[in-house]
Amino acid sequence: MIHHYDVLIIGGGLTGLRAALRVSDAGLNGAVVSKVHPLRSHSVAAQGGMNASLGNVKGEDGTKDSWKNHAYDTVKGSDYLADQDAVERLCREAPTAVIELEHMGTVWSRLADGKIAQRPFGGAGFPRTCYAADRTGHNALHTLYEHVSGRQIPVYEEFFVTSLVTKDGRCIGCTALELMTGQVHGFLAKAVLMASGGFGRIFNKSTNALINTGDGPALALRAGALLKDMEFVQFHPTTLYGTNILITEGARGEGGILLNQNGERFMERYAPNSVDLAPRDVVARSIEQEIAEGRGYDGGYVHLDLRHLGAARITERLPGIRQIAIDFAGVDPIQDPVPVQPGQHYSMGGIDADINGATALPGLYAAGECACISVHGANRLGGNSLVETVVFGRLVAEKIIEDVEEMTLANDEPVKAAIKSTNDRIEGILRREGGELVFGIKDVMTNNMSNKFGIFREKQKMREGLDEIKKIQEQVGHVSLQNKERKLNQALIRFLELEGMLLLAEAVARGALAREESRGSHKRTDYPERDDLNFLKHTLVGLRDDTMHVSYKPVTLGVFEPRERVY
């Protein structure tokens, strides 16, 4: 079956839904395809908030925030790798994006004067983060979905996109496997927007939803787009030991302290001034070092101690965190310290896209966490990615609306052919017998990524890691599934995800090996310093004849001159 649209949006998270509304405003015929119901997208899990210089709360010295301050903090946070024109656009548009959501119905938390509340966040010079309690993503996503469903914008739920279709060097649609029926559908469109979210799950310890397997960037890479800055992966210092659910920075903001196995407040050694509230990357590295040097607990974690705050303060200020600790670790922070360890949290890299979301493949656009428009550079600030989703969800949709005006739909033939080859591929996978099971291989890959491309990186280890990835890529060709059915075959989905994840793993590995410097989240023990002379540039990875190639392109600098990043 082939469906025809002006604009096809892959992904039903904040980015995809914001774009869908804009496309519908323009009177175009758009649709959303999502492998889960849109409300189950990872955006729903975002806790802390969305940055915008509304200026509702004054800074410490009584001055008012501005988009320029926001831009400065973002560029500095990025360790100067962000493109400053893109950052400017993000920060100028951020207040509008937050107000738009408010007008659509989002219930933001409020100040005593009734305006949208804003709180301080790491790396920001002003209280700039707008929030809806600790459920910002949930509130924003439900609002957008309410409008999407109210306008009856078509949503293909539980459709797993299996390939992008190209014709004469242009993306003209995609194929997707309908989970419930096992049928492969074709979609033909004048433009395709990839809004498929992050790829955190290539690491074994991640705060991301289980569905964040990075399918979009892998599909785009195969179809001829490029990936950018894939080596920049953010690790959050405090994720719950066991499930790696995020324990927000707020827990330390309220006075929580980190302790090693000897009961020592080790952050005093690493960051004598800011101690437990040092920037994320610093705290994450410190915890990692404590564990590596044998001062962590068995299994690799340290303690986040909140007990001294007392029951009243914990239940009032950190109810969500307490609930998480009880539900997921069986620990009540009022009585016991919470076991935490660093975990993957955010993918700065993604599909290489320009300031309008256009990729190297005409007809394909990208926005949100799957994209690298490069507003986060080498390190994302908390609260900046939610705002990126709604700002660029809208702006990229606007560019698409402009671009498709004079376009006509291609004919169905290439999509028909793609449906056939997808069906053949699936049949081929289902026919295989006797190989290894998909789950074990996935664990080997995710462990490899965390061990070799984690918080500390070094040439020898990374070489081994890359060899391992190549080996697993070989193995995956022989994987077989017990479940041979077409309908609702989740093992098959897991396999298709794994294939893509292995491509991204290689892209991360190649980017990280080639970048012989330390910048933002990319910390090389063998190259501990930032090297602007040789590496103030974006890494690009492309696929030619099934081989990955690394190249570079310059960073768009601007008014903020690269300086040493000190906090």
Add this chain to the structure above:
Amino acid sequence: MKLKVYRYHEGMAAPRYDTFQLVPSPAMTVLEALFQFQEKLDDSLAFRYSCRGAVCGTCAMLINKVPRLACRTQVESLLKGNLKVAIAPYPAIGETVPWDPEEEVLVEPLPHLPVIRDLIVDMGIFFQYYRFIAPVFRPSDPDPEKERIMDPAAVKKLETYTNCVLCAACHAACPVVGQNPEYLGPAALAKLYRFHVDPRDVEEDSTLKRADIPNGWWACDLYGNCNRVCPKGVPPRTAIEKAVAALNKEKKEA
């Protein structure tokens, strides 16, 4: 430590139950147990998942005869008998298979929704009722340049209802839904109430009217199972009672 799981797919004459010996791990959730089942025993087991952190509302199922989120429910606590929820009995949670609650965790699909395969149900009707109540913020005044001003206390009150993750646990726990499949159900009604109590929406009464039909507010029998099973502390029954009171008052005045 065992998992007893409901299995069904098209073509089977009747559902069956598979029992699986779990490899214990600390603080294991039912969702993790299901992954273990899928990875070690049978990769054809079907269940929905996404966030694994009790925020996305994907993984509600009937666990030890109570609708709950699999990712938030710990196997060990269940076996210890710590997670009992007293809900009013209704046909859909009657005995289906013998099980030993000290040894086994019984996992079945959410009642009141058609089973597609194993633990996956068709949520179609649930979202149809959601759409029916038209949950869209549509204030009658024009949008101001900036945000609409809101009293922080009003926000607190609203949050009680915006917290709903649309997991359908309440829908599955409602005896009335079981008897009357056309009842809009607790989730849709609680969602509608959220718009009613939004102080920015000045057209207050018309909001409640959207469910002023026999299968809307008036169908509720106040069992209260919804309030008890909601993993997010949303109280649909309370919302319905308040809505009914408001509508009655309005009718009396008119």
